[in-house]
Amino acid sequence: MRVSNKAVYDTVTQNLARTSDAMFRANQVVSTGKKINRLSDDPVGLVSVLGLRSSLEYIGQLERNITMGNSWLNMGETALTKVEDILSQAKALTIQMSSANVGEKERANSAEIAEGFLQQVLSLANTMVDGRYIFAGTNTDTAPFELETVNEDPDYRMVDYNGNGTEFSIEIAKDIHVGVGRDGESIFGSDDFAWADPNTGQNNIFKTLIDLKTALENNDVPSIQTTMGELDSQMDRIRGLIADTGSKLNRLDLKANIIQDLRLTYTDRKSELEDADITEAMMDLAAKELAYQAALNSSAKMMQMSLVDFI
C-alpha cells in the first residue's frame, strides 16, 4: 500500500501524543497519590467517597458532642457525690445533736455547721461547666438556685429555682439524645416545688438544711430527728442519681468506642476508593515510560529514512 509522507508524520505525532498523555496521567496518579483526580476518573467511586467524607465529618461532630457530654456528666457526678457527702455529714450531725448528752449551747453552736452545709449544697447546685449551669434545665445562663429571705425576716429563708424542667441534652447518634444537664429542682427541690415524695412528706434538701439550722438554734430535738429522716431519703435519691449519671457515662464511653471503630472502617474504605496503590502506580508509570521511549525510538528511525538519501 502507498504510504504518504504526511500520513507517516501525522501517525508519529498522534502516537507520541497518546503515549505521552498516558504517561502524564500515570505520573499524576503517582504524584497526587490519588486514583480519582477528576470527577470523570471514577464518578461512581467518587460518589461513595463524598458520602464517606460526609459520614466522617458527622462522626467527628459526634465525638465532639460526646466529649462535651462527658465533661458535663463528670462535673455533675462530682457535684452529686459531694452533695451526698455533705448530706451524710449532716446526718451524722443530726445523730450527734439529737443525743440527750448534748446541751442547748452545743446545739446552738453547731447551727453554723448546718449553715455551712446549706451554703455548700447551694454552691454545688449552681455548678457550672464552660460558663453554663448544669442543674438549670435549659435555662443554662442564669444561676438556678437563689437563697432568699422572706419578708426581711432572717429566720424565714427559702431557695428559689430559676431553671426549668427540660434537661439539657446532646445528640450521640442520629435521633438518639442523652440528657447531660439536669432539672435541678427535681434533685434539690425549691420552695415553689410542687412535686413531693408522698412517703417522706417532702424532698427539698435546702428546706431540710434550713430547718436543721433553725431546729439547732432553737434546741428543738424532735425537729432535728425529723430532718434526720428526711436526709436519709434525700441521700438515697442522690445516690440513685449518681448511679444514673455513671450509667450515662458508660453509655457515652461505649458510643465513643463504636465511633472509633466506625472511623477506622470509613477511613479504610475511603482510602481504598480514592488512594492509589503506590507500588501499582509506580509500575504503571514505568510501563508507560517504556512505551513512550519505544515510540520515540522507532519514530526517529522511521522519519530518517528516505529514497532521497540514496540518489
Place this chain on the structure above:
Amino acid sequence: MAGIGLVLNTAKDGLLTQQYAMNVVGHNIANVSTDGFSKQTAVIGARTPCPYGGFIFGRGAELQEIKREMDTFVETSLRNSTSGYSSLTEKEIYLSVLEGVFNENSGRSINSQFDAFWNAWHDLSNNPSGSAERAVLIESGALLSQSFQDIQNDLDRFDLELNLSMDAGAQQINQITSQIAGLNKQIISMEITGNANDLRDRRDTLIRSLSEYLDVNVFEEGEGHLTVTTGRGYTLVSKTDSYDLSFESGRVRWQGSSGSVDITDTIKGGKMGGWLEVRDEIIPKYKDELHELAGAVIWEVNNIHSRGVGLKGMSSVTGTYAVSDTNAALVENDTTEETSGLAFRDRISEGEFKIRVYNSSGELVEPPAEITIDETTTLNDLVSTIDTEAHLTASVSDGKLTLTADSGSGYTFAFSDDTSGVLAALGINTFFKGADAQDITMNDALVKDRDLIAAGRVYDDGLFYAGDNSNARSLAALKDEKVTLNRYTYDGDSTSGEDTFQGYYTYLVGSVGIKSASVRREQEYAEVVVNQLTEKRDNTSAVSLDEEMTNLIKYQHAYAAAAKLVSTADEMLQTLLATR
C-alpha cells in the same frame, strides 16, 4: 509523411511530455507538506496514430490530463466524521472545565460546606447561648450560600463564553462560505480548459473547515461548482452566491433570500452543534438542579428557623420576601388566577401561628396572639389581624411585612407553633434569604444580631430559655432528612424524588463525572475514526517523496532517451544529406 520528420516530431513530443511530467513531479514535491494538497498525476497517453504506406504508425506520446488523486467516498466520510468529532471535542473541553467547577477536592466544595454548616448547628445545640458558636454558624451559612452563588456564576460565565464563541463561529462560517462561492466562480471559468486541481484542493480544504463548525451536505454540480447546505438543507452556497448565518440574542439565524430563519435547533454537528448542546442542554440541567437544591435548603432551614426563637425577643422584624399582590390569598389557590407572587407561595398551607409579647423585664404579656391563616387570608388581612393585637404594629411596604412592638416601652415578641409556613414564606424570622442558587444569602438581621439565631423554641408556657437547643437540634437533623427534590434530564424534563440535600448534590456531581467520562470516551472513539479516515485520505491523496523520486528518475530517463532520439534522427539526416 512518416519520414525522419516524424521521428523528430515524436522525439520533440517525447521531450515535451516528459518535461511536463517533470513539472507535475516538481509541483508534488514542492507541496509535500501543504495541508489539503492532493497529489497530481501526469496522465501520459499515446497520440492518435496515422496511417502511412499501408501501416498505421504511432505518433509518440502526449500529456492527456493532469489528474488529482482523491477518493470522493473517503472525503465525504471524513467530512461527516469531522463534524461529529469537532462537536465532541468542544463538548469535552467544556465538560472538563465543568468538572473543575464541581471539583470536590477544592476548598469550595459544596459538600464539605454542607458538613460544616450542619456541624455548626450541632455545635450550637451543644452550647445554645455561645457567641462563638453563633459566629461560626453565620460564617458557615455565608460560605455555603457563597459556594452556591460561585458555582451558579461560573455556569453563567459558560453561557457568556459560549455565546461569544458562537458569534465568532457564525462569522467564521460566513467567511468560509463566501470564499467557497468565490472559488466556485473561479473553477467554473477555469475548467473550460482543464482541471483546476489546486483550486479544488483549496475548496475542499474550506469545506473541511466548514464541517468543523457545523454539519453540512455538499453536492457537486455539472459545471464543477459545489452546492453546500446545512445538515437540515438550508443553502449556504449555491453556485457563486453564499448565504450568511447571523447570531442574534443567542439564536443562530439563516439569512436566506426570502428572509431569515431561526435554525438553532437544527444544528447537530460541528463546533456550533457542540456549543449549542452544552449551552442548551448540559448547563441548564446543572443550573436547574442547583436552583432546586438551593431552594430546598433555603425553605427547609427557614421553615424550622421561623418556628424558633433566639436568645431574646425581637422588637421589630421585616420579611425578606415581597408579595406582589397584597390582596391575593396567601395560600396558593389553583382555581383563581391571582397569586401572592411569593417565591415559596406553594409551601403555604392553612394553619396558624402564635406571637408572644414580652414586656421590658421579659415577662409574658398574656394571652398570646393566635393568628389563623385560612384559604382566603391575604397579606392585608394578616396585617389588620396582627395590628389589633396589643403592643404590636404591622405594616406592609414594597410588599414586605413589617412587625414592630410598641416602641419606647421595651416590648419584644417571639413566634412559635407555625403550622402554616407563612412566616418562612414571608421571610419573617428566617435564616437565609433569596429563593435559588443565584440569590441565596444570609438574612441580614441575623448577621447584624447573632442573638436572633433561633436555637431554641418558645415553651408551652410562653417562655424561652438560653439553654434550649431544640430548634438547633431539628436544624442539625436536616442533614439526614429526605426532602422532595426534582431531578432534571438533559432535555429539561424533571422527575420528582426523595433525597437528602447532600445525597442529591453528590448525585449531581456524579452525573457531571459520568457525562464527562462518556463524552470523553465518545470523543476518543471519534478521534480514532477521524485519524483512520485521514490516514486513508492521505495515503490516496498526499505526496509520497519516495514515489516522486522514482517518477523523477523515470521521467529523467525518458527525457534523456527522447533527446537521444533527436540526436539519432539528426545523425540519420546527416547520413542522408552526405549521400551525394
